[in-house]
Amino acid sequence: MEFALSGNLSNTCFLNSISRRVVKQRKTRMLYSSANFNVPPLFAHSNPPKERTLAVFGSEVFVWPSPADEIPFWKNTFPSRDASIQVPTDIEKDSNPIHIIHVTAEMAPIAKVGGLGDVVTGLARACLSRGHAVDVMLPFYACIEKQQINDLALITEYNTFYDGNWVPTNAYRGVVSGIPVIFIEPSNEFFKGQFVYGGSYNELEAYLFFSRACLEWMQVAGVQPDIIHVHEWQTGALPLLYWDMYQNLSLKKPRVVLTIHNMEHYGECTKDQLSKCGLDGSIYASMDKAIDDRTIGHNPERLSLLKGGIVYSNAVVTVSPTYLKETLCSGWLASTLLRNREKYFGILNGIDTVIWDPATDVFLPANFHAQKPEGKKICKYYVQRGLGLVSEGTLAGDPVPYITDNVPLIVCITRLVAQKGLHLITQAIKRTEELGGQMIVLGKASDGRVQREFEDLANSHNQGSSIRILLMYSEELSHMLYAAADMVLVPSIYEPCGLAQMIGMRYGAVPVVRKTGGLADTVFDMDDSSNREMANGFVFEGIDEGSLNCALGPCI
Numbered sequence: 001m002e003f004a005l006s007g008n009l010s011n012t013c014f015l016n017s018i019s020r021r022v023v024k025q026r027k028t029r030m031l032y033s034s035a036n037f038n039v040p041p042l043f044a045h046s047n048p049p050k051e052r053t054l055a056v057f058g059s060e061v062f063v064w065p066s067p068a069d070e071i072p073f074w075k076n077t078f079p080s081r082d083a084s085i086q087v088p089t090d091i092e093k094d095s096n097p098i099h100i101i102h103v104t105a106e107m108a109p110i111a112k113v114g115g116l117g118d119v120v121t122g123l124a125r126a127c128l129s130r131g132h133a134v135d136v137m138l139p140f141y142a143c144i145e146k147q148q149i150n151d152l153a154l155i156t157e158y159n160t161f162y163d164g165n166w167v168p169t170n171a172y173r174g175v176v177s178g179i180p181v182i183f184i185e186p187s188n189e190f191f192k193g194q195f196v197y198g199g200s201y202n203e204l205e206a207y208l209f210f211s212r213a214c215l216e217w218m219q220v221a222g223v224q225p226d227i228i229h230v231h232e233w234q235t236g237a238l239p240l241l242y243w244d245m246y247q248n249l250s251l252k253k254p255r256v257v258l259t260i261h262n263m264e265h266y267g268e269c270t271k272d273q274l275s276k277c278g279l280d281g282s283i284y285a286s287m288d289k290a291i292d293d294r295t296i297g298h299n300p301e302r303l304s305l306l307k308g309g310i311v312y313s314n315a316v317v318t319v320s321p322t323y324l325k326e327t328l329c330s331g332w333l334a335s336t337l338l339r340n341r342e343k344y345f346g347i348l349n350g351i352d353t354v355i356w357d358p359a360t361d362v363f364l365p366a367n368f369h370a371q372k373p374e375g376k377k378i379c380k381y382y383v384q385r386g387l388g389l390v391s392e393g394t395l396a397g398d399p400v401p402y403i404t405d406n407v408p409l410i411v412c413i414t415r416l417v418a419q420k421g422l423h424l425i426t427q428a429i430k431r432t433e434e435l436g437g438q439m440i441v442l443g444k445a446s447d448g449r450v451q452r453e454f455e456d457l458a459n460s461h462n463q464g465s466s467i468r469i470l471l472m473y474s475e476e477l478s479h480m481l482y483a484a485a486d487m488v489l490v491p492s493i494y495e496p497c498g499l500a501q502m503i504g505m506r507y508g509a510v511p512v513v514r515k516t517g518g519l520a521d522t523v524f525d526m527d528d529s530s531n532r533e534m535a536n537g538f539v540f541e542g543i544d545e546g547s548l549n550c551a552l553g554p555c556i
């Protein structure tokens with residue numbers, strides 16, 4: 001089972017030769033020049049084109065973007081990405097192929113909010129490439145763009161039990177990034193709305209419905225995988241439903257694996273809510289089952305879907321060895337995890353190196369790789385121009401501007417939530433400006449107060465020449481920013497694994513991270529003389545501003 005989980009992703013500390021080279025060249029920090037790439041042919045005249053028209057990707061016509069463009073450069077029309085990311089076929093196959101069904105609330109790129117979506121897609125593709133049969137089951141969110149799904153077809157019309165009724169439900173099959181996906185579409189209000197999360201329906205009840213609907217579909221369709229792989233609290237009720245209901249019906253073969261990507265959310269639920277999916281909620285209100293320990297003696301007591309999932313799954317995985325240790329030492333679920341220690345594993349996440357590949361990435365204005373790094377400089381200049389960051393200078397007596405590549409560019413691409421070290425991101429903006437660098441934050445806040453705080457920051461910085469704070473979600477722009485970056489900042493207070501640092505390294509950017517969870521397992525400090533072999537970035541430990549300052553530049 002473990003191999004299926006680690007799959008081809010075990011090269012997690014993957015550090016391509018681009019980033020090794022960049023790290024070596026840039027042992028110096030913000031105060032030093034980042035200009036280490038050769039001047040690409042495009043810049044041979046040191047004289048960037050003055051006119052603008054829309055950039056045309058994949059063609060010979062190349063045009064620089066500008067902040068004045070009617071359509072921002074990250075909203076250009078790009079070639080279809082799916083065509084270039086088929087599952088690799090040249091990987092050695094495992095000798096014992098099995099059938100795995102992932103049941104998940106997110107899947108990249110069609111329903112991605114954070115790393116969960118990336119990891120489900122990457123893991124499924126890794127297992128497919130090793131010869132296993134893999135399906136993903138996903139709610140058919142109304143916000144999913146159907147043109148991103150290949151071969152979409154209705155395969156089953158069936159009914160799913162919910163709150164005393166049988167709800168007509170459709171199952172569709174399609175292919176996304178080379179992975180067969182089964183989309184579950186209820187006829188009620190669940191999963192309607194503009195976004196993956198935050199619709200005007202009860203989210204917890206929608207995922208309870210979804211968990212049962214997936215098992216019901218397997219039963220109706222006569223599908224019995226070897227492994228049902230559930231993710232996060234959203235699908236935490238599925239192991240309960242499987243062992244206490246569907247095992248007594250016709251599903252016998254599957255074993256259930258739960259991956260915990262982040263223990264922040266526990267899936268807090270009342271007994272009545274759990275009962276709506278057909279289980280007797282009161283049966284699960286005990287220490288050894290699904291009660292939320294913190295609510296014992298309260299009126300009412302609460303259940304935790306995540307805890308239930310831990311207890312009822314055959315194996316539980318979290319996304320890095322260090323986060324495993326951290327979760328065994330702190331938080332109210334530690335005692336449950338300790339009781340289930342023998343089936344609890346910490347397996348480091350990885351990134352899909354085909355999806356995240358600067359040599360083929362369709363969102364980049366120029367591709368690059370370790371042996372041909374020139375395109376990275378074009379990506380940086382492209383982003384700088386498109387966002388109106390200063391990227392040109394003039395030599396005395398010469399009216400023609402030339403490109404100044406000696407300003408380090410740091411990017412931070414993140415959900416804007418407390419976990420991600422919001423005060424450290426704010427401090428990094430301030431410090432970068434003081435040091436004469438440039439910084440771009442691409443982030444989305446779900447909390448109104450955080451949103452306002454960052455809007456204020458954006459208002460006070462975005463007119464200047466060195467800082468851009470972009471409050472939105474954009475997959476396309478995120479690819480361009482990783483490609484443009486000299487450094488990627490991940491200052492998380494805690495981080496189960498973190499993908500941004502790995503993607504950054506894949507795109508030739510040096511990670512600057514706080515030493516916690518998976519960041520501690522993937523980034524090793526340049527100044528750690530005991531571990532020179534592994535050194536690949538800059539690591540700081542404290543959660544105070546001084547610690548961050550010391551990682552970004554000279555300690556003050």
Ligand code: ADP
Pocket residue numbers: 113114115116118413414415442443444472473474475478497498499500501503
């Ligand atoms: P988490 O899962 O906690 O959000 P990870 O580092 O594991 O953090 O994964 C985050 C993923 O989401 C990365 O692929 C990152 O590039 C992406 N991401 C985060 N915020 C944004 C955003 N505003 N726009 C585009 N991509 C984003």
